[in-house]
Each structure stands twice: as structure tokens, then as C-alpha cells.
Amino acid sequence: MNQEDANKITSYLSFRLGDEVFALHVSKVHKILGMTEITEVPRAPAYMKGVINLRGNVLPVVDTRIKFGMTPSEKNKSTSILVIETSISGESILLGIIVDAVQAVLKIEAEDLLPPPSIGKQYQSEFITNMTKVKDKFYIILDMDAVFSSDTMLNIKELVDARESVTKDH
């Protein structure tokens, strides 16, 4: 999908991590898989959960909860792996991310997209593309390229704070 076509699409997929809900543009999401057996690769950062077989190819899988500074994912009925496309130093790669639950597809028009809080680094706003409000609920739209290009761990608390600061302003 080229960028122009992608921009016309106003659908976003929302998913839950703990109590927080995030959204991703659907053009970034390739597939949604149920939780499966993951082969651990030794000597990797803790958030690199391992690799799985995606139609004959090896797909690295990230434990998003660990990356976001939460307790490791546990396998239950709603746990899913989102296969997303990210661009890391200009190279497009497929990545599996474990989320607690996939929620819904949201329609968000361009005018409903709010800028990330500009109060600086303390909210880790470099990982946030936009904030948005759908039916009085606020969502963070994540910049997955930035999240996975960096080795730094995210802090779920700061992300929540960022959302709340925007919530207050509106």
C-alpha cells in the first residue's frame, strides 16, 4: 500500500495493554494471530520474546508489556500477536507484538487527530504520533517505528500521564 492510499484510510486498530488502550493505523497491521508457541532466542533483551513461524518465515516477536515497563505477558484467551510493519533505520521489517487484547477498529477523521503533548521528553512524546478522542475516550496513537528503533524501555505510567494531560486540556 503506498502512502497516499494509506492516508485516505481513516481506520485505526485499538488494542489493550493492561488498563490502557492504544491505537495503530490499520495500514501498519498485517495480521492478527492468536498466541502460539514462541521459540526463545537466548541472549536477547528481555522484551524480545523470541521467534515464530509465520508462513515459512521467521518472525521476531516482542513482548510489548515488557517494552512498556509492565509485567511480562501471560497467555490467556484474549492475548494476541499483532503482525505489524515497522521501519527501522529505513529498513521495513515485520514484527510480531504481543498485546493483552485486540479491541476494535476505530474511524478517526484527520481533524480529530490531536498533536502529542508538547511538554517535552518527560512524557516520552517522541513515541506518540497523535492523540485522539473517540466517543469521549482518549487514545494514544503510537509511533511504532520510533518505539522499536530505540533500545530504551517505555514507561507506561508516563504514557498514561501524557494522555491525561491532553484529556485535561480538552
Place this chain on the structure above:
Amino acid sequence: MIPSFENFQSRFVEEALDNINELESTLLELDLSPNDKELLEKVFRIMHSLKGGGGMFGFELLSEFSHHMENIYDKIRSGQLAVSSKLLSLTFQSVDILRDLVNVEVIESPEIKVRYQEMVTTVENVLKEEIQVQKSQTVNEGKLTSPNDIPEVTGMATWYIHFYPGAHVLENGTNLLYLIDELGQMGPLKAVPRLLNIPDLEGVEPERSLVFWDLFLSTDMGKAAIMDVFIFVEDDSKIEIQRLSQSDLFTQPQFIARLDTLCENKLEIELADLSEFMVDEPIEEGLAAPVVFDQLGQTSEGKKVTSSSIRVASDKIDGLMNMVSELVITQERLNVIAAQHQIPELKMVAENIQKLTGSLRDSAFSISLIPVESLVTRFQRLVRDLSCSLDKKIAFTTSGTGTELDKTMIESLTDPLLHIIRNSIDHGIEMPDMRKRKGKPETGSIHMEAGYSGANVIVKITDDGAGIDPAKIRANAIEKGLISKDDVLSDNEVLNLVFAPGFSTSKEVTEVSGRGVGMDVVKRNISAIRGEVSIESVPGEGTTISIILPLVLSIIDGLLVQVNHTQYIIPLALTDRIYSIGSDVLKDGFINSVTLNGIQYPFYNLRKELELNGEVPKRYQMVVVNHTDTRIAIAVDKVVGKIQAVLKPLGRMYHDQKVISAATIMGDGGIALVLDTNSIVKELLNPS
């Protein structure tokens, strides 16, 4: 595919590029032996066919330009001009512009027209100059002759030409009758067609050439001119040219009469029948050895064998490799199913398919391998051009260039090697007078050596230049902050600092090397293909840079082992033997060493080193791995069996992962991790 003009054109471009590459390597040979007649002929012939083909396929500039060059080489081979380094340099330059002139996109650009004009002017000037210079030299040195050359007799002579066209000579559109017409324009000609080989009508294949000729020609133009007529067909044909007499025999009615009777009565003419006319020719042993240009399947200097090779687009090979990979995965799946169902017939079929996939895989691999030799011409050219511009004398030699590597690897190796050689020329080899003072031969040497070593390919570049002084490296590294003053490093460690990022010994940036990209880029490029690079140097004696590349193939035979529930693969080619020992043996002891069957091995306990928790088994399996003559034992829980593994990269997210080089999809859909034994040995023996 419908044959169209575009098709022919692109085929011509490919052929022309081949020709130009051959021209370049011929010139390099010619540079070493400027008097070699055969090489000169080759250059001339290539220019000639570029000219002809260029005109035919709409590359006018190419055709015109090669015409200029052809003229020069015509003068050289006829002895009017000698090969000089100036002329050779000019020809080398022309190689570059010739390459551009067959590039359809480039010829459209206005710059090329300008460059073309400049080049033509240069060619004309150099030619004029050379003629002037060499004339004055000739006066001093006497007559200019090239060796191995029979002094060309000008004046009337009668020639006997036996022309036996190859069967396929008509396929490129040659009309043989035109050739004979052309001969006829050179003087009185008697052409006797021979129809011996013509079969019955139903056996005639219209595309094959069946006729051969005996030709008698009187001309004052010499043998070279006769040979020129056949220039487009001589590769496929048998051509013998023999001088009968140094006069025009056609003026003698007896000769004509004799010819007529001979032709009617005899199926083949023997020169002995004409001996009475050959009075003025020295005939040794009854018959002078004719000059034979016989190239029917013959090898000239081991090169240009009429080998039946074909060109294939590289994406077709990639496609083939992908399919073979898929097949191997599917075949492993079949193995799993066959093992689950104990059906003898199924098992037999599965085993057969396994054998077939194995050999299919091997032959598919061998297709995608390219010998290192394909790089050599570029390096020779670099050495020649650069040493000329730096006024250094350098001989570039190679050995083991038959060593084959994957084509992508060859591609990624080119730039690092160019850089290393450039460094050797610029920093390594000293100026000739300096070398003399040091008691070395004036001509420096750079040697490239390639060879296999176990599961590796080693490429070494050795020069006999100034070498590297570790003290200087050390000082520079301290200055750059790479090491501190108090660090204790061996000379070897110091030398290898040149690969550190931000290290460049050259004080000033020269045009040749040190353009900001240094040895760290070489190292990075080589690491990218999982290779290693190291340097050895003796001050005053020279430097050797070795590149060790894993013979990484995308499919390997592997030994499947297991620790906890995860399966790992060790390349089967590297495994020596497997021993079983009690796990308590490895538990205590400070040194990582174990005695197996009376031999001591350093060992690598996969469970411990990879920090895999879980229950320690009662017995470990010790897999002995042989890595470039170093043997180590790897401790695993269980050896599962043999597997053909299609290697899949782990990707960027695991780019820091050294011990695991790839993963593979198993027959049951699971994943096994491929161990990089190179890294394991290195980690075990040089812990840092």
C-alpha cells in the same frame, strides 16, 4: 519470445560488454608482454567486431570510436607503430568510454557527446605524437620490426587458401559468397567449391554450411589482408593460407590449365600436385607448414574454450534457489509424516525424495557460485592505473582464484578488497628509489590469494611494502582516544586497532585512500556478510590482510540437537563425533576442558552459556566441532538427528546476536536456531 530488433540489440549489448571485459583483460596481459602478437590480434579483433556490431545495431558512436582504435591497432600489428605505455593508457581509457557507449541510457545524455569528442581528439593527438616520436626512434634504432613476425613481403604473390567454414557459420547472417567476392577484388582469383559433404536433399539442413572452398588468389596485399576478409568467421572456421609463389601464377597458362584438370579429377587438392609452380618457395619436407588458423573447438591458451555455457538472468537463479528452499522445507515435512506412519512404501519414497532434494540443492548452489577470478581484472586495472599515477612499480599476482563464492558475497567483497588494495598501493608499497635503498626489488608486489579452509573461504592480500609500525598506530589510537595510555596491548591487538571506527593513520587526506572511509568500513562491510578481517604486518617487510568468510549457504545439512525444549542446529560439515558423558563431569572444575576418549577438548556448555534454565539432564551429549583445525566440544541435552536446514535470517531485531546465526523452519512447523560455531569457538578461546 518474438525476435525483435530490441532483442537483438540487448543481446548485442551483452555481447559487447563481454567483449569489452575481454578487451580489458587482454590489455592487462599486453601491458606485461607488449610484443605478444596474439594479444595484439585479439585487441584488434575485438575493436573490429565492436565496430561492425555497433554499426549494425545502431550504436554509431561506438562504431566510430572503435574504428579509431582499430586503426591504431592496425598500424601496430602491421609494424608501423609499436606498443607504448602511452598507447596502452589511451586504450585503457577507451575501455571506459566504450562501456558507456553501449549503454543505451548514457548515449542519450549530452555529456557523453562532449566526452566522446574529447576522447576522439585525444586519440588523434596521441596517435600523431606517437607516430612522430616513434619515427625519430626508428631512425635511431633502425627498422622497426615486431618479433615472431615473418617479414611481410610486399609485391605480387600467389596464395592457396583452404577455407572450411564451420557448420554454424551461417547462423549469424554471414554470406560466405560475399567473402569470396571480397577476395576476388584483391586480385585474380580461382575459387573451387567443394561439395563433398552435401547430403541427399532430404538430409539438407538449410541453416548449416556444407560447402568448403579451395581458393587460389594472386594479390599484392599480403597475408594479413587475406586474413582480414575472414575476420568474422575465423572463430568457427578452419582457414589455411599458404603462399605458393612470389609471383602471379595466373599469368602462366600452364598453372590455370593444371588447376582446371586438378579440380575436375580430384576431390581434394594437394599442394604437392602444384609443386612445380612453387619453385621460388622454400619447401621443407616436401611441404611448407601452412599457417593454420584453426579454431574449431580448439583452446587458445586454455581460454575461450567452446564450452557449452549459457547466460541466465540472476533473478532466475534466485527464483530457483527459493523454490529449492521451499522444496527442502516441504521434504522435511514429508519426513515427519513418513515417520509417523509406519508404511514401508511411503518411507522408501520419502527417502528417495530426500536424496533427490539433496542433490538438487547441491547443484542449484553450484550454479549460484562465482569464482573469485571474476574480480581480478578490476583489481589489476586498479593496480595499473594507480601505480602509474603514483609513479610506483607494482606487480599484482593472484593464486587460488578458482575458489568459488556465492555471488552476493562476491558483490559485497568487491569494495572492501578494492579499498585494501588501494591502501597497499598508496601506503604500503614504497617509491622505487626508496625500495632500492632498502635493498628491495624496485617493483613492489601485491599478491591476492584465495582458498578454502574447512567451512571457510580465506582471501589474503599480501604486499611487500613498508609494513605498519605498531608504535605509530598506538600513538595515533591514544591521540584519537581509542585506547588510554596505560592500556597494555600486544602488537597484534595494536595493529587491529586500524579497524576501529574513527581511526585513520594518514595525516592528510590523499586522493587515493583516506577519503574519510577507512578500514572500519572494510570491517563493517565484511562483518555484514559474517566474515572476519585481521591484519598482520612486519615493519619494513610488508602487510597481510586476511579475510575469513564463512561458506554460508542458504541451506545446510545440520545436526539437530536439543537443550530444554528448544532445538538447535550445528552445521553437520563441522561436526566430528559425539560422546556421551555424565553431567556431573562438567559441573565442577574451573577450566572449561573435558577429556573425551583420551583427548582433551575445551568445551562450551550451551545450557550454561546461553543462560538456559531448566532441569540439567543426567547425561550430556558432547558434540565435537572442528573449526579450522581447532576442536571444541559443545554440550547439549540430546542429539535429535540429521536435518536439511533452510537458513532464515533472524532479522534486524536480533542483529546483536552472535552465537545464533539464523533460524530454520522444521518439518513440524516449529523453529530451530542455527548455532554459529565460528562465534562459539571465538568466544570460548578468546573471551573478552
